[in-house]
Amino acid sequence: MSAVETAMQRQMRALYCEHHGWLFGWLRRKLGCGHHAADVAQDTFVRILSSRDALSGMREPRAYLVTTAKRLLIDQARRDRIEKTYLQELALLAAFDQSAPSAEEIVQTVQALVQIEAALEGLSAKARQAFLLCYLEGHTHAVAAEQLGVSTKMVQKYLIQALAHCHRALDA
Amino acid sequence: MLPLQDRVADVAEQAAAWIVLLDSDDEAERTQARHGFAAWQAQDPRHSAAAARLQAFIGQVQQVRDSATGDAQAARAALNVAQEGGQPSLRRRAATRVAGALVLIAMLAVPSWLTVHSYPPTHLWADLRSSSGQWSRHTLSDGSLVTLSGVSAINWRVDGSSRVVELVRGSILVDVAKDAARPFYVQTPVGRIRALGTRFAVTYDGGGMTLEMLESRVAVQTPSQWQAGSRDALVVEAGQRVRLEAAGAGAVENMDPAGVEQGWRRHQLVVNDRPLPEVLDQLARHHAGPLHFDREALAPIRVSGVLPLDDTAQALRLLQNNFPQLRMRSVASRWVWVDLKPAS
Numbered sequence: 001m002s003a004v005e006t007a008m009q010r011q012m013r014a015l016y017c018e019h020h021g022w023l024f025g026w027l028r029r030k031l032g033c034g035h036h037a038a039d040v041a042q043d044t045f046v047r048i049l050s051s052r053d054a055l056s057g058m059r060e061p062r063a064y065l066v067t068t069a070k071r072l073l074i075d076q077a078r079r080d081r082i083e084k085t086y087l088q089e090l091a092l093l094a095a096f097d098q099s100a101p102s103a104e105e106i107v108q109t110v111q112a113l114v115q116i117e118a119a120l121e122g123l124s125a126k127a128r129q130a131f132l133l134c135y136l137e138g139h140t141h142a143v144a145a146e147q148l149g150v151s152t153k154m155v156q157k158y159l160i161q162a163l164a165h166c167h168r169a170l171d172a
Numbered sequence: 173m174l175p176l177q178d179r180v181a182d183v184a185e186q187a188a189a190w191i192v193l194l195d196s197d198d199e200a201e202r203t204q205a206r207h208g209f210a211a212w213q214a215q216d217p218r219h220s221a222a223a224a225r226l227q228a229f230i231g232q233v234q235q236v237r238d239s240a241t242g243d244a245q246a247a248r249a250a251l252n253v254a255q256e257g258g259q260p261s262l263r264r265r266a267a268t269r270v271a272g273a274l275v276l277i278a279m280l281a282v283p284s285w286l287t288v289h290s291y292p293p294t295h296l297w298a299d300l301r302s303s304s305g306q307w308s309r310h311t312l313s314d315g316s317l318v319t320l321s322g323v324s325a326i327n328w329r330v331d332g333s334s335r336v337v338e339l340v341r342g343s344i345l346v347d348v349a350k351d352a353a354r355p356f357y358v359q360t361p362v363g364r365i366r367a368l369g370t371r372f373a374v375t376y377d378g379g380g381m382t383l384e385m386l387e388s389r390v391a392v393q394t395p396s397q398w399q400a401g402s403r404d405a406l407v408v409e410a411g412q413r414v415r416l417e418a419a420g421a422g423a424v425e426n427m428d429p430a431g432v433e434q435g436w437r438r439h440q441l442v443v444n445d446r447p448l449p450e451v452l453d454q455l456a457r458h459h460a461g462p463l464h465f466d467r468e469a470l471a472p473i474r475v476s477g478v479l480p481l482d483d484t485a486q487a488l489r490l491l492q493n494n495f496p497q498l499r500m501r502s503v504a505s506r507w508v509w510v511d512l513k514p515a516s
Contacts, residue, residue, distance in 0.1 A: 012507075049461065049462045049507070082250045082251070086246050089245065109247065112233075113236065113247055113251060116232070116251065120251070135234060136234075136237055136251075137248060138237055160189050163187075163188035163226050163230075164188045166229055167188065168184065
């Protein structure tokens with residue numbers, strides 16, 4: 001077992017040594033910022049290591065690294081947008097004296113929101129609204145129906161669509 | 173021909189339909205749905221698995237609403253922006269609030285680690301999963317509570333005669349809801365714990381499984397015992413701890429249940445005279461990068477103490493201070509290798 005670990009370590013180290021400099025250069029050209037490029041390059045290797053198919057992309061290592069880095073940048077952009085809006089909205093509420101959450105609570109909520117967003121991606125707008133009204137905001141089916149201007153039965157149909165969609169997303 | 177795919181999609185949709193009806197505004201429809209849902213779940217373990225997965229997901233969504241930060245409106249706005257992919261609009265409330273808001277945005281400018289920290293890919297909800305640095309609490313469909321710590325994963329099955337948590341990997345704290353008719357099992361490849369209503373922690377690291385009893389008692393069986401339908405079992409009481417491996421159960425040892433409880437509450441690992449590789453297995457599940465170590469060379473080192481699980485770098489420093497013979501090498505503080513210093 002330790003022999004296997006050593007082999008994998010060796011392989012990862014080789015990948016890192018051979019391609020880290022190249023990936024960093026590619027990212028720096030693309031992002032125009034050395035610090036950000038260094039962070040993303042590092043995170044790319046960490047993501048590959050923590051993914052289940054860690055060594056499956058090793059035949060075309062550079063293409064694999066670029067795909068992983070691009071996906072990471074898209075995820076980061078989405079995360080940043082969610083985080084920024086959430087903080088702005090909280091700030092608006094705090095102006096009305098509601099207690100400010102701790103940094104840790106904010107991190108947890110933002111992380112949960114990122115995951116919810118990933119599960120809802122690709123769902124139709126109406127089904128998405130129905131899902132958020134009922135499960136995130138806790139409205140009854142009737143209230144959601146009124147807000148969406150459809151029948152209660154239709155809301156239920158949207159919710160079923162939304163949940164089935166999330167089930168597929170969670171499986172992926 | 174896609175019979176398998178069709179079936180999976182079917183099951184997910186049926187589960188979704190039941191779950192939606194459970195929340196119907198109409199009371200008669202709700203009651204009817206509760207009975208229908210129970211019968212449907214009992215038909216096939218895949219039914220209850222699909223339902224459990226969706227309910228866990230809904231639980232996560234509701235937790236955002238219920239958490240201390242819990243403003244659903246802020247959460248909703250964030251999700252809407254994510255979908256539009258554009259800049260947030262300050263919307264109608266803004267006019268009256270914006271002056272105070274500008275100051276508070278600056279005050280809320282959370283520490284920089286919040287924005288630079290990156291999270292592992294989102295595969296949280298396979299049945300129930302948590303990732304490194306994460307502690308998550310779930311209510312199962314029978315009312316039992318499960319807390320997952322670090323990279324942990326469980327599968328959940330329930331039918332008319334039993335409730336089964338399959339611990340795939342990691343550490344869980346279980347608060348079993350009382351149900352005399354349906355025993356509650358926690359199962360791994362090396363053993364099975366049977367409980368009625370009690371509280372305990374289980375860790376499975378691939379090599380073996382550790383049970384720590386906090387309240388009441390459970391019966392533990394090895395795979396060969398339960399497969400043979402044997403009535404023989406090891407009874408473990410509150411304040412006791414036992415490790416099971418493929419070779420069977422180790423000796424039952426005494427431990428301090430209050431210390432273990434506190435560890436779960438404060439996100440600490442409380443160990444008393446355990447081999448270092450067992451401790452490193454636990455730290456690895458909380459470390460934000462890969463942590464490798466020389467299992468064989470480190471096995472003779474025994475560890476006692478309390479280690480912070482939310483700060484694995486600090487935990488590793490503590491180990492290094494206590495065991496100068498260790499050699500720790502790291503790349504960018506995420507990849508860590510631990511072995512012994514070469515003899516000089």
